[in-house]
Structures are given as structure tokens and as C-alpha cells.
Amino acid sequence: MIKVGIVGGTGYTGVELLRLLARHPQVALKAITSRKEAGMPVAEMFPNLRGHVDLAFSTPEDAGLEHCDVVFFATPNGVAMQQTRALLDAGVKVIDLAADFRIKDVAVWEQWYKMEHACPDLVAEAVYGLPEINRASIRGARLIANPGCYPTAVQLGFLPLLEAGAVEPGFLVADAKSGVSGGGRKPETHILFAEAADNFKAYGVGGHRHWPEIRQGLEMFAGKPVGFTFVPHLTPLIRGIHATLYAKMSADIDLQALFEKRYADEAFVDVMPAGAHPETRSVRGANVCRIAVHRPQGGDTVVVLSVIDNLVKGAAGQAVQNMNILFDLPEATALAGIGMLP
Amino acid sequence: MIKVGIVGGTGYTGVELLRLLARHPQVALKAITSRKEAGMPVAEMFPNLRGHVDLAFSTPEDAGLEHCDVVFFATPNGVAMQQTRALLDAGVKVIDLAADFRIKDVAVWEQWYKMEHACPDLVAEAVYGLPEINRASIRGARLIANPGCYPTAVQLGFLPLLEAGAVEPGFLVADAKSGVSGGGRKPETHILFAEAADNFKAYGVGGHRHWPEIRQGLEMFAGKPVGFTFVPHLTPLIRGIHATLYAKMSADIDLQALFEKRYADEAFVDVMPAGAHPETRSVRGANVCRIAVHRPQGGDTVVVLSVIDNLVKGAAGQAVQNMNILFDLPEATALAGIGMLP
Amino acid sequence: MIKVGIVGGTGYTGVELLRLLARHPQVALKAITSRKEAGMPVAEMFPNLRGHVDLAFSTPEDAGLEHCDVVFFATPNGVAMQQTRALLDAGVKVIDLAADFRIKDVAVWEQWYKMEHACPDLVAEAVYGLPEINRASIRGARLIANPGCYPTAVQLGFLPLLEAGAVEPGFLVADAKSGVSGGGRKPETHILFAEAADNFKAYGVGGHRHWPEIRQGLEMFAGKPVGFTFVPHLTPLIRGIHATLYAKMSADIDLQALFEKRYADEAFVDVMPAGAHPETRSVRGANVCRIAVHRPQGGDTVVVLSVIDNLVKGAAGQAVQNMNILFDLPEATALAGIGMLP
Amino acid sequence: MIKVGIVGGTGYTGVELLRLLARHPQVALKAITSRKEAGMPVAEMFPNLRGHVDLAFSTPEDAGLEHCDVVFFATPNGVAMQQTRALLDAGVKVIDLAADFRIKDVAVWEQWYKMEHACPDLVAEAVYGLPEINRASIRGARLIANPGCYPTAVQLGFLPLLEAGAVEPGFLVADAKSGVSGGGRKPETHILFAEAADNFKAYGVGGHRHWPEIRQGLEMFAGKPVGFTFVPHLTPLIRGIHATLYAKMSADIDLQALFEKRYADEAFVDVMPAGAHPETRSVRGANVCRIAVHRPQGGDTVVVLSVIDNLVKGAAGQAVQNMNILFDLPEATALAGIGMLP
DSSP states (O other): EEEEEEEEETTHHHHHHHHHHHHHTTHHHHEEEEETTTSBHHHHHGGGGGGTTBEEEEEETTSOOSSSSEEOOOTTTTHHHHHHHHHHHHOOOEOOSSTTTTOOOHHHHHHOOOOOOHHHHHHHHHHEOHHHHHHHHHTOOOOEEOOOHHHHHHHHHHHHHHHHBBBOOOOEEEEEEEGGGGGOOOOOOOGBHHHTTOOOOOOOOOOTTHHHHHHHHHHHTTTSOOOEEEEEESSSSSSSSEEEEEEEEEOOOHHHHHHHHTTTTTTTTOOOOTTOOBBGGGGTTSSOOOEEEEEEOOOSSSEEEEEEEETTTIIIHHHHHHHHTTTTTOOTOOOOOOOOOO | EEEEEEETSSSHHHHHHHHTTTTTTTEEEEEOOTTTTTTTTTHHGGGTTTTEEEEEEEETTTTTGGGGEEEEEOOOSSSSHHHHHHHHHHTTTEEEETTTTTOOHHHHHHHHHHHHHEEEEEEHHOOOOHHHHHHHHHHHEEEEEEOOOHHHHHHHHHHHHHTTOOOOOOEEEEEEEGGGGOSSSSOOOOBBBHTTTTOOEEOOOOOTTTTHHHHHHHHHHHHHHOOOEEEEEEOSSSSSSEEEEEEEEESSHHHHHHHHHHHHTTTTEEEETOOOOGGGGTTTSOOEEEEEOOOOGGGGGGEEEEOOTTTTTIIIHHHHHHHHHHOOOOOOOOOOOOOOOO | OEEEEEEEETTTHHHHHHHHHTTOOTEEEEEOTTTTTTSSSSHHSSGGGGTTTTOOOGGGGGHHHHHSSEOOOEEEEESSHHHHHHHHHTTOEEEOOOSSTHHHHHHHHHHHHHHHOOOOHHHOOOOOOOOHHHHHHHTTEEEEEOOHHHHHHHHHHHHHHHTTOOOTTTOOOEEEEEEEGGGSOOOGGBBBBBHTOOEEEEOOOOTTTHHHHHHHHHHHHTSSSOOOEEEEEEOOSSSEEEEEEEBBBSSSOOOHHHHHHHHOOOTTTOOTTTTTTOOOGGTTTTEEEEEEOOOOGSSEEEEEEEOOOTTTTIIIIHHHHHHHHTTOTTTTTTTTOOOOOO | OOEEEEOOOOOHHHHHHHHHHHTTTTTTEEEEEEETTTTTTTTHHHHGGGGTOBBBBBBBTSOOOGGSSSEEEEEOTSSHHHHHHHHHHOOEEEESSSTTTTSSSSHHHHHHHHHHOHHHHHHHEEOOHHHHHHHHHHHHSSSEEOOOOHHHHHHHHHHHHHTOOOOTTTTEEEEEEEOOGGGOSSGGGBBBBHHHOOOOOOOOOOOOOOHHHHHHHHHHTTTTTTOEEEEEOOOOOOSSSEEEEEEEEEEEHHHHHHHHHHTTTOTTEEOOOTTOBBBGGGGGGSEEEEEEOOOOOOEEEEEEEEETTTTTTTTHHHHHHHHHHHOOOTTTTTOOOOOOOO
């Protein structure tokens, strides 16, 4: 059994990790930390876990994380980088669901996250945990930077196009819509029900932290600089991201075949038939990125539609997928759940 | 492997049966019928099933239902009663998720459902599939009448009180709130998004078909006639029923202990701690009835709060639970899923 | 022109007051205070007001409230009682939308609101601003205690029954459902979108502050003590309260006629035809309480359905109605808006 | 008083016309037709109108539309073109809220709407009712083609850029999101609450009827052919459209000044401050298009955010605005309502 610890279990990625790991046949949940809620049974805060998870929150000091085989950080940005080195030194593998190790250029990271990085050398070592690109590197890693939710949906949508050189890299647009759980479980006014329900708005048009993370990936896929515009929107969904991607074709190729071939061996990327429109609810609770590719009226604009559940393939599910790879388990272990529709 | 057929698979109870049965280790899905959609792959209508269910809809004639071990009817009222006898004669067990066999008094049934019953003798034979009451009878049955969604939540909430004679049977009130999926997947104006979202209303105050079904159960529990008022409300939820039950105490007993004892051995009824307020989302997608009992300010009014997912413990999940009992499988097989929160 | 000041304008009752008063032909908005946001234009926080309200928030000290004709308190409980005496002494009328002056028995108030009252003598003077009962007293008042949202819906629903002695006063039940804006605009976890959307729960079953306020009214209507159970529920609506009221008949009277007669002259209470089910959206944004009365299957249980918009007839609209009465204006001035449906 | 008739009043644009016109001081509502509901009081179907609108639905034959001064068609496409000539001949002005007269190229219209046009000569005469462009022509018109909802939001967002030649016309993208009421009040499965709530999807990527309507406008603004991609999305909102527009700059100009100047005299277009993100709820129920313009990180991509209420500025409100212009009334008459927030 893999001994698992979770740091920061009071947010949505934390409870989602528990929902998935509680059904994982090879996992023994050892500790979940929350300084503030230490002593409270997890199932008291998240009653869906009643009868499934017996753990109580513990302080980081009492959690015995150094005796775990793997520790997930489901914490705000800036926490994992303070604790990772000690865990790695103790032989514990680390999967960070926050952004501390996602961006290789530390100066860029510091500019966008507005803090000094505590361990640039570990950034260099960390593997970006998008299995569809980095599966081989993930297998032998000690430290995984689990991708952001928007970056997962957007990168998987652009990947076949850029790898194949099928579009002009200079004018890529991602118009992305996220459910409100993407904003976390912190009490903030703009994500109150009475603010976010029956309402729709863009935000961060001037600059969002996922922009440099996505650009880093797109430039790697393309092998050259890209011009990339990213506009996120807050949508009255609990879960779900829908990325609508726009690019200009630079070669006349069969887009449907391109996507199907690229993802033929990927269990968690589902290329839909030509003409389809993926719905976010079709992946609700499931570790799947569902994609459709269009070329409206046969013109030279490509439109890619890419949906994920931000808490699953966009966070906790992808983290478990990475854990499965790290520990040489079948990649789908505990991840075969079917999306809940309706 | 248990060979399973589903009649009428294009509604919400149909797709939910598929979601649950696709993960059932002892089930082989053999057929799902829809005359209108014959030939269409199920996963085309319900894309969450892509990669999980390969069946296509077939006509009833081509479905070979008589070769199944069990057939679920996820049909409108009045369909199952036309086809059940032939299936039973062929040795097939039948679980009807509609109302055809729920009410023992055929005259009452005909009054509320406004049609003549096709097989009153089978009504007499049918077992009402609420395992918490009828587990022993279910085990040997050929024909199960799967309870309605409101009746499941309301009966499980009143059961301990009436069995124990703890409340006056003459003034029982159930104020029940249901998600919109309880209205089915038929296109009707009042359940359009733009009608039902950000809106709340009671309906059927003058009389709802679940009233006689619930009353039948309450009178059985009490062993005497009851006075019972039932007011259902349409709520802007996709899934979920919340029943708030009111009764007047007739004996001064420990309500918390009463409920905990009654459901101590029930895997799918969760009595919450004193003072708790169950949330519908805590059972979203899960086969659980979660209950709390209150006695506001120590007065003589009992308030019971009872929540289920109308499509799971209120329909498809309970039907699978009944199937597990019928076929002597562990009752929780394929039903251990954790509620999806958030 | 009536010079109006608003204390505490950053919450939902504040912005709703502004929406209504900005269209009031006899009102000059003079000041709106918020210590925290002093200097910010109101329309920057609430962009629906762009082009309609030019005011900026000011500190209480700079607001010049003592030069107003009337001041509305849209503040947390406990604020108005600190400032009311000085305003009254300056000849300013006060309408408190919070609870400071609603409960006549100061000891009861202090028990439920967990603070010492600053001015019990003003509690005695204050008029409870439910115009359908107290119109005459409101006319000459200096200080109005604007009723709570639940109390408005519940009291107007029970009023005809209790005045007429038509029901047994010993077992009155109000099962009430509120939209999330009733919880205010403070950032709190349980009213986040991802917590409250697609979810339904009861709360405060053990005791809610509106219980003593409602009971005070019901006992006044009945002229005797009542047994009253109140269960509020949090509902995924932005606005709206639906109160479902239960009582046992003690006299065989024509309920429809009783209600129609009682409210024949009330512009803001709409008694619907027999058999109707009022919807919350029919009063969305409108200063109306819409009521239907039922007697299911001719039995001895009365069911009253009562809906309001919690921010309008349940708060800001009723406050403007009280202001109109205070200043001898037509009661409907600025309150003739039609509910927004869909 | 202007005598007004409405054809087809059982849909959302119909009830919204009534909500607005009932408060219009110069309007006398004469008739509202629905063959199917003839005889039913309008306020029975739409109870928000109780006390405000006394009309009952009548058959077209009994409606006396030829005695009206203006008739609004709130009908499915293809109805207005059958009845308009007779009304014009009788001296009645016609405002069609459907698409019959929007597209000048009748062949294009017939291709997209899949029917033969009944009166191409009237298409030539009709004035496209976007007052911000065609105010002068509207004034003297007999027949107004009221713009579609998406076309209103998208055209007003692109207008200043194209008129000024500020962007390359060859690669314009409109990613548009609409509330579900945009799909009308017809009972169809995909707009059921349980289908559309907590769900997000694109639709019609291969071709949507608003594409040729928008393109016609954009080419007029630009004075040349444009390359235009339009992707609509179904969003869990009741009301509201958010259009996110992308274009490549071809001149280095001050975008904020450009927009502010273009709309300086427009009462119903609100250009927000630089850096702002308009919310759909800020225009809920209001006849406003609220716009912000961005140039992310100073690059050469322009992003315009444009929001309207699809039933108001996108339909009924704009129709009333056109009526006001037609009859030389102040353009804001009955249109000064403030958006309902929250």
C-alpha cells in the first residue's frame, strides 16, 4: 500500500483528492493537515465522506508526513516550496497541485506570483505533470508540478496543432470559461452565490497567472515563440472548464485525423467525432479531457473545443494519474469513474 | 454474470442505471430499448458514457429481453404492467422504476394514475422495494416495485417515529423539495432552464401521486390510519430531494437514539449527529439517505430532515440495491460511490 | 424633495435601496456611508447604477446625516441603535432595516442577538413597519423597525387565519426557503457559489432569530400564545422567499374569501385564485407578497403559500413603502415595478 | 396614446415587451395574439403581470391589429413576412423581432432560414433597427427589422474598430455566450433545466444564423469584406449575452478614446473605464450594452467585452427604443429601468 499524506485538505482540491483516493485500492491515507481545523474529522467538514474517510485533520507537525511514500500539496501558492526539500530528503515523493514548480523560468514565476522562490534548483528538477506529454519523465521523478486547470484544457487542445505545425503560431487565442470552484473555497465576495449565479464576466484580461504557464507549453510544442492571448471567464458552473481555441491554419491537413492519431493511446483524452460539441457535464467528476475540432465553413480558422472538470483532470484526478505513473500502477487506477450526467 | 436489460433508456433513470451498472462487476449489459432511437449508440445521446458503454438502443422486439436475468423498466407509468407477465413467464426478474406496482389498492392506483391496471394479480405479488423495510421479501421476489423518489425520502424519515409510536399519527406533514431531474427528460415548458432556474414554487398541493404511495407506507409503519399532508416543491437543483418532516410527539423518548438504533445495520441510511443539517449535495450521485432529527427548543414538535439523490437512492441506485439483494450479491456492489461535493 | 441618507450601503439591501430610490421622483439622495469604501463612487462597486447614481461613499462623519429628512440603516444588527437617538434628536426620521427595534421584549432581543440593547426606550417607541397591520401608526412615527424578510412572508400568510380564529394556534408550522442574498454580501464560506449552488439544506432548526420576531406577530394577531415551529432553508436562488405554512383548521370557513377580503385594499399583497401556486420569480424585483391558500383534499389542514422578494418586500421595498407612508406620499411611489420573469 | 398590438405573445420576448410597455406612458396596449391561448388572460400565463396587464390573448382574426399604430411581431421566423404587407397597407408600422427582414441579400436569407421569402421587396424597404447606426433611417421607416441578440452585442463591440480602420478585417473572432432564454420558451430537451444547468457547451460552430447577419453589419462598418468567425455557447444564465471579441490591430490608436468618442451621445451604450470587465448582471433587465476594450499586455491583439440582456437591448428593449424613435418620443421613454443586481 502506498502511504499518502495531503497538506492543506480544507479546499476543493483536497476534498476531491480524498474522494478519489478513498476508492484507490493501493492507497492508505495516512494524514491530512490543516493547522486551523486540527482535530476535526474530515467527514465533519465534508459530509459526503462520512463512512468513507475516517481521518481527522492534524497539524503539520503531528502528521508524520516524512513517513509517507507520497505527499500531495493542495495548498495556496508558496507553501509547497517551503516544505518540499525536507520531504524529498526523507525519500518522500511530492506532487504539488499549486503553481510553485510549474514555470521553469524562475524570474517569470516571481514576476507573476509576486514572491521570491524558495528553491529554484527544485524548479529545475520538477517534472511538469501533464502525462500526455511527459509520461516518461514523470515515471522516474521525485517532484511533480501538477498543471493548472486552464493550462490542462488549453494545452491539450493546442498540442496536436502545434506539434504538427498546422497553424500559425503568431495569433493563438484561448477563450476559456471556468466554473466557480476554480476560485477555491476561500470566502471572497466575488465568488459568493449571489454574485456569481446568473452572471457571466471575463476577468484578468490584462494578465492571468496561467498565461505564462500555458505559453511555456505552447512554445515547447511549437519549438518557437508564440503569440498567445488568453481570456478567462467566470461562469455559473460549480465544476468545469470549457476552452474555445482559435488559430489560423498554415497547412491544409485533416484535422480530425490529426487529433485522433495524436490521442489514440491516451486513456484520458477523448477526441469526439467531427462536428461534435463537448459539454462540461459529460466530464463532471471524471478524469477526462474531451475535445472536438472544427473548421467553420471550411475556412482557414481552426476552432478547438476542449472540456475538463477543473477539479479532476484539471487538479486532483491528474494528480492521482501522476501518482499512478510514479508508482508504476495502471494509470487508470481509481480514475475510471464515469461523468455524472445530469 | 447477470444478464441485464433496460426498457426505456433515454430518460434520466435510464442513463443513471447505465452509469451504475457499467461499473458493476457481476453485470453484463445486454440490451437497452428505445423504439424512437433504435440504432443510436447510447453514448451518443449521453456522452459521459463514451468509453464505458458500447450498447446501442434497440427496439423492444430485437432486444431479446426474455433471455435476460433481470429487466429494469425505466419507462413512463403504464408501460411495465403491459410487458411484465411475459417476462416473468420467461423466468426473468423485473424491477419497475415506475409506479405500476407500488400501490396495493388497485382502485386507489387507478384513481391517481387515471388508467385501468393491466394485471392486478401481479400488483398483489409485487414486493415494494424499500430494502430497509422489505429486505427479506425482496430476496425471494420475482417482481419489485421500486419506490418513488419522494416516498423513499419521506418514508425513511418517518419510519422510526411511527414504528415506535413516538408521534401522533393524525397530523403528519411532509414539506418536500425536489430537483428538476425528478420531472424527467421530457420536453415540457415548466421545467425549462429559463422557467425553473432562480425560481421556487410548490406544485400539486391539491394532490400528488406520491401521496397515496407514502400514506400506504406510513399506515403500515403505524399500524393504523394516519393524517398526512404532502407538499412538493420544484427547486433549482439538478438532483436532490430534501424532505422536511413535522410531527407532534406523543411520547418523551430519545429521538437521536431511536434513529441511530433503527438504522444501525443499514449501509445506505446515515443518521447524522444531533444538531446536524444534511445537505443534498452530500449525497449527489451516492446511494444514501442522510437523516437528522431535531426537536426545536425542546418542544413537542419533531422535525426530521431527510435527503437523497432522487436519481440514486430515489431511483436507479435503489433499483441496483434491489437487484443485488435479488441475486444474493453484497448489497453495496457498485453502490459504494462517494457523493460529489462540491 | 425628501433628503435621504443611507448608512451602510455596501450590502444587498443598500444597493437595492439605491435601485429603488434612484427612480423615486420625490427623493434626493444625499449621502451613503461606508467607512471602508469612503471615496469610491457607488456605481463602481455596483455597476448597474452607472448613469443612475452619482454619489460616492462617504464616512459617517462627513455624511451630514443630521441634515437629511430620513435615514435608512442598511447595517448589521447593533449599529442603528447606537446612532438613532442623535438623528431623532436632530429631527431626522429613521428606518432601520436591521433587527435593532423589531422585538418589543428587550430581554428576548438580547437573548437572541447576544448583545445589550443601547436604547430600550426607543424600542418601545419604534413602530414595526408592516404596513398591512400598522399603517396608521407608521404615519406618525419617528422610528420604523423594518420587518425581517422571513417575518414578512410568514406573518402576511398567517395573518388572516389568526385574526379570524380559523386555525388552532397551538401547532403552527412555517417551512421557509430563502434565496442566498438573504445571507448578505459578507464573504462567508457557506454562501459561496460552489457551496450553495445545486445544493439545498435546512439551517438553524434549533433556533433562528426570526422565530421570536414572527412569534411576536402571530401572538398579536391571535390575541393569545401560539405554538410555532420555524424551519428556514437555504435555496439556490439569488432572490426570493417561499414560505409554506401549515395549520389545523378550527372552523369551517371559506379560506379563499377570507384572504381576498383581508387584503382587498392592500396594493402589495396579491391573493391568487384558488388552486394557484405562486412562484418566487413572479415577484423578482417587485414589492409584492403573492399568496395562495389551499386545503388539500378538503381535509382539516390549511396550507398557505407565500412568496416575496427578500430584498424588496422583504427589505428595501418595504422600507421605501414605509418612507412613502411617513411622508404622506402615494404608497406605491417608486414601487410599481413589475417582477422580472424570466 | 400609441395603440400597440403584439403578435405572438407567449414567448419570452412577448412577456418582456409587456413588462416594458405596461409602464410606457404613451402606450395603450390593444391586443396580444396567440391562437392557441386565445381567451386566457396574459397575467395567468405570466403572473408577474398580475395587476399590471389586463389583456387576454386573442386570435389574430379578433385582434384588430389593423387599427393599431404599431404592431410588434414576437413570433417564430417566417410569420411576420406573411402578415406585414397587409398591416403596412393599413397604415400600421411594423417592428419584427424575428429575422424575416434582417438580411438584405434574400438568397443568403433563404439559404440560412431554409424557406422562401414571401416579400423580398419589403426586405429592401426594411430598416435594420440598430439605432446606434441607423437612427435617422429608423425615424421615417414603416418597417423595422429588430436585430438579433448576438448581432447587437457583437456589432456594437466591433463598430468603432471597423469604422476607424483600427483592426485587420481578415481575422475577426466573436466568442459569444448566451443565457438560455435566448433559446426561447418552446419545450425542447436541450434547454431543460436538468440539461442546461451546471453545464456549458458551444453549439452551431459549423454555422449559426446570426453569422450572416453579423457579417453583413461588419462589412458595412468596414466598407469591405471581412473574415469573421462566430462561436456561440449555451451558458447557465437565464438572461444575458457576453461577447468576447478578438481582432488584430492595424493601427496604433487610443482604443479607450475611440470607444468613448464613438458612443459619447448614445444613451444605451456604456463604455466602461479602461481595465474594466462588464458583468451580464449589470444589465439584467436594462436596455444597455456595456462595453470594455482591452489590449492585453500592450500587444497587438484587441479584446472587446460586450454585454447585453438578450431580452432587452437584444430584443424587446431595443424594439421599444425603435418604437420611441419611430413616434418621435424621447428615446429613453419606458427604458430607464436600472439593471437588477444581485
